């Protein structure tokens with residue numbers, strides 16, 4: 001496993017600047033999650049590290065060695081795409097063994113069989129090993145493509161929304177498996193997702209991208225509690241952070257134009273009047289949809305609350321985040 005250092009990576013496709021001067025250190029053994037909307041440049045970063053594309057400028061170093069002159073195979077990274085990429089005419093066993101049969105690796109047959117069996121166990125597909133890839137469900141195919149990365153012992157795993165095509169139950173199971181593999185093998189991961197829960201539960205570090213630029217890098221907790229901008233604040237948290245004009249509450253700093261309130265940062269009991277619009281019972285939590293004047297916001301309450309729409313509460317901010325006219329944190 002390895003430390004990966006990106007320095008000043010820029011990449012354009014025609015008139016589109018996909019990346020602008022991205023620098024980031026992925027520590028050895030880290031699980032780094034990249035967040036950002038479609039088009040932010042996440043996949044481009046993975047492709048530049050894997051060697052599937054070349055940057056216009058900047059450098060990628062793996063274990064303190066620039067890999068810019070290395071082929072994808074020499075870089076020894078494993079990439080998992082959102083859409084499974086299997087050999088349809090081969091069995092699951094041969095699909096899993098394929099990366100290990102490369103002449104560069106030259107692994108003995110017995111060792112290949114052992115690794116394939118282990119990975120099939122982790123992904124719960126041992127009974128499918130002799131099936132043709134085409135005879136699998138979508139979820140099984142995606143597990144096999146993750147397995148093709150796991151059988152190797154690459155210097156870094158690059159994963160591009162590997163769980164997004166799976167159903168919720170399998171996604172939850174594989175999230176735990178990937179985290180376990182990360183912990184057990186001390187593997188280094190760079191992982192792209194849109195899923196808040198994947199980011200919060202798996203990441204040791206989160207990198208937030210905005211139109212090709214890295215705007216914040218830190219622990220998930222840091223990104224959640226100390227976002228540098230409204231853009232970053234909106235990337236993590238379910239329900240979303242409430243963003244309202246600063247004047248909605250008293251006490252705003254003079255340069256503040258917006259207040260950011262996490263749902264758990266709304267104190268109920270004193271303050272100003274808020275009207276309950278909707279009570280959303282989700283089992284383990286209940287969300288209250290409130291209005292103060294023209295503004296809407298969401299907070300959380302007891303799962304078995306007796307509160308009803310139309311009732312009035314008194315609320316005040318607790319640990320608010322303030323932002324200026326450009327959306328930057330004050």
Ligand code: ADP
Pocket residue numbers: 013014016017018036037038039040041042043044045
């Ligand atoms: P993300 O993974 O965050 O959705 P990408 O890295 O795929 O973002 O894309 C970043 C930007 O670069 C987008 O505007 C995308 O349209 C553009 N882009 C990526 N790859 C290509 C390509 N091969 N040709 C043209 N434009 C591309």
